[in-house]
Amino acid sequence: MAVTRTFSIIKPDATRRNLTGAVTKMLEEAGLRVVASKRIHMTKDQAEGFYGVHRERPFFNDLVSFMISGPVVVQVLEGEDAVKRNRDIMGATNPENADAGTIRKELAESIEANSVHGSDSDENAKIEIDYFFKPEEIVG
Numbered sequence: 001m002a003v004t005r006t007f008s009i010i011k012p013d014a015t016r017r018n019l020t021g022a023v024t025k026m027l028e029e030a031g032l033r034v035v036a037s038k039r040i041h042m043t044k045d046q047a048e049g050f051y052g053v054h055r056e057r058p059f060f061n062d063l064v065s066f067m068i069s070g071p072v073v074v075q076v077l078e079g080e081d082a083v084k085r086n087r088d089i090m091g092a093t094n095p096e097n098a099d100a101g102t103i104r105k106e107l108a109e110s111i112e113a114n115s116v117h118g119s120d121s122d123e124n125a126k127i128e129i130d131y132f133f134k135p136e137e138i139v140g
């Protein structure tokens with residue numbers, strides 16, 4: 001299995017409850033290495049651009065408002081099969097449906113305030129990493 005990278009966001013519900021460390025610990029214990037990390041407060045434009053694929057979905061405006069409601073931590077994660085490994089430890093979108101031991105089951109508040117984002121493909125991981133990070137900010 002190849003070592004690859006994925007993109008992660010620790011969302012405002014998690015930073016608000018001081019769970020940055022708890023989330024990162026679960027990611028690291030799942031075999032992912034944080035090779036870039038920064039705490040930012042997204043602008044509305046940034047959040048709308050990031051979630052552009054969801055623009056037509058009914059939850060889009062609420063999601064953007066939530067994502068700019070407080071600081072987030074954007075991260076690049078590296079590991080074997082990083083996209084899948086991260087999706088596995090994140091758990092299902094709706095925490096009610098997430099498996100025990102996943103970040104969303106253990107920490108998330110709701111289907112919207114679900115504590116973490118993770119890229120869903122290698123292709124999107126590259127796009128999302130490039131959206132937030134310059135190459136020199138990533139230290140593998």
Ligand code: UDP
Pocket residue numbers: 059063092093111112113114116117118120
């Ligand atoms: N979301 C929401 N309501 C929904 C579905 C999704 O508020 O009915 C939010 C939630 O924060 C989710 C994000 O939109 O993480 C992106 O949705 P997606 O379907 O891509 O889920 P993910 O890949 O994050 O599990």
